[in-house]
Amino acid sequence: xxxxxxxxxxxxxxxAERCFPVASVVADTEYSMSHAVLYAYKFTxxxxxxxxxxxxxxxxxxGSSSSSKLHVLVDIADxxxxxxxxxxxxxxxxxxxxxxxxxxxSQPSTxxxxxxxxxxxxxxxxxxxxxxxxxxxxxxxxxxQPFIPTGSIKDLIYCNPAPTKEYSTKYNRPGRRVPxxxxxxxxxxxxxxxxxxxxxxxxCDNLATSTVMLDQDIARVSNVYGSILGLDRDVHMQELTxxxxxxxxxxxxxxxxxxxxxxxxxxxxxxxxxESDLVGAIPLDVADVRTTLCVDTHxx
Numbered sequence: 416x417x418x419x420x421x422x423x424x425x426x427x428x429x430x431a432e433r434c435f436p437v438a439s440v441v442a443d444t445e446y447s448m449s450h451a452v453l454y455a456y457k458f459t460x461x462x463x464x465x466x467x468x469x470x471x472x473x474x475x476x477x478g479s480s481s482s483s484k485l486h487v488l489v490d491i492a493d494x495x496x497x498x499x500x501x502x503x504x505x506x507x508x509x510x511x512x513x514x515x516x517x518x519x520x521s522q523p524s525t526x527x528x529x530x531x532x533x534x535x536x537x538x539x540x541x542x543x544x545x546x547x548x549x550x551x552x553x554x555x556x557x558x559x560q561p562f563i564p565t566g567s568i569k570d571l572i573y574c575n576p577a578p579t580k581e582y583s584t585k586y587n588r589p590g591r592r593v594p595x596x597x598x599x600x601x602x603x604x605x606x607x608x609x610x611x612x613x614x615x616x617x618x619c620d621n622l623a624t625s626t627v628m629l630d631q632d633i634a635r636v637s638n639v640y641g642s643i644l645g646l647d648r649d650v651h652m653q654e655l656t657x658x659x660x661x662x663x664x665x666x667x668x669x670x671x672x673x674x675x676x677x678x679x680x681x682x683x684x685x686x687x688x689x690e691s692d693l694v695g696a697i698p699l700d701v702a703d704v705r706t707t708l709c710v711d712t713h714x715x
Contacts, residue, residue, distance in 0.1 A: 451485035451506040454555050458504060458547050459489055465502060465545070465559065466490040474503075474579040483507060488562055488579065491544075501562040502544060509548075509556045509646055532558070532640050535615075539608035541628050541637040558640050561630075568593070568601060568634060568673075569624035572680055582625070590680035598677050601627070604634035605673065609666050617642050621649065622669035624676050658686050 452473060459467040467489055474486040487504040525548060532543045545559040566578030572590040593601075605627060612619050619642050626638040640646075656668045675683045675692075683692065 448485060451555075452487065454549055454557060455485070455487040455489070455504045455506050457549075458557050458559075461547070462545060462559075464492055464494075465504075466492050466498065486579075489559075491561075501564075502559045503562040505558045505560070507556055507646075509554055509644070532643065535639065535643075537608060537611045538633065539604045539635055540611065540639055541630070541635040543640060546640075556644075560637060563628040563630050563635075565629050567625050567637075568627045568629060568677065571629060572624060572676060590676075592680045593677040598674065600632075601629075601634035601677065602670075602674060605636060605670060608634075608636040608639075609670065612636075612639060612642065613666075618664065619666045619669070621646075621652075622666060622673055623649070623652065624673055627673070655684070655686050 456467055459465045472488045474488060484505050484507040487506060489502050489504055490498045491500040491502050492498050525546075528548065529546045532546050536542060541560055541563070543558060543560055547557045549555040549557075564578070566575060569575075569586065570578050572593060573586050573588065574591065575585040577585065605622070609619055609622070617639070619636065619639065621638050621641045622636065626636065628635045628637050641648075652669070652672070655672070656665060659668055672683055675688070679692075685692070
């Protein structure tokens with residue numbers, strides 16, 4: 416883990432030649448990676464339990480091929496200052512969220528937002544440790560969650576031992592099928608998470624193998640804050656699900672894609688799978704579930 420750097424030190428990502436100087440980062444109205452790094456650094460200065468660490472802390476393009484988030488790894492310390500783990504800070508612009516755009520100028524709403532997200536607890540949902548938001552012309556949301564070094568189910572499919580690598584790099588080779596026993600286990604975990612979210616009126620609209628973390632062999636949905644706050648969905652996946660959303664619940668459509676990728680080792684790039692995508696390619700019981708979710712309902 417290492418120990419965190421001085422709390423007054425400027426992060427090296429901002430000192431680097433390719434980044435803006437700190438003064439211009441603060442004044443510039445155009446959002447950039449340098450802004451995101453600075454916001455993450457300031458977050459650690461205000462929250463003593465999160466310590467900045469300059470060693471391999473910025474994970475570029477880690478979570479999605481189209482994500483505008485910046486992921487920053489920081490140390491988690493106890494009250495004595497001893498580092499005992501790592502947290503992943505997701506730094507993002509959220510001006511498109513109607514819920515957040517009405518609360519950015521209201522400080523009391525920050526506490527309500529934090530209470531809403533931090534209090535959401537379930538075995539199959541990755542907890543949110545802290546939340547912060549900044550206006551400053553950029554409408555920045557920072558979400559802190561535990562860093563899971565074993566990575567996501569997508570990392571399992573693609574045999575990727577380094578989950579912090581860039582998305583396009585770590586998933587640019589053929590994947591492998593997940594054993595049926597694990598499909599059953601992880602599928603059940605995800606369904607439990609979806610059910611828990613539905614019980615509070617939330618439909619998970621960003622489920623993917625890359626957003627389900629494997630934490631000590633428990634599948635935990637990580638990006639639930641996006642669904643709760645109404646953040647933008649993945650554009651590519653939205654194109655695949657939108658034609659069916661009038662007849663099939665969105666979270667079940669995404670669960671079908673989730674099952675398909677685990678069972679075949681590849682993403683489904685079609686609105687409705689062809690018969691050849693199902694028969695012979697994946698176990699019949701998984702194919703039946705996938706067919707029920709996408710084909711039969713679409714034709715009914």
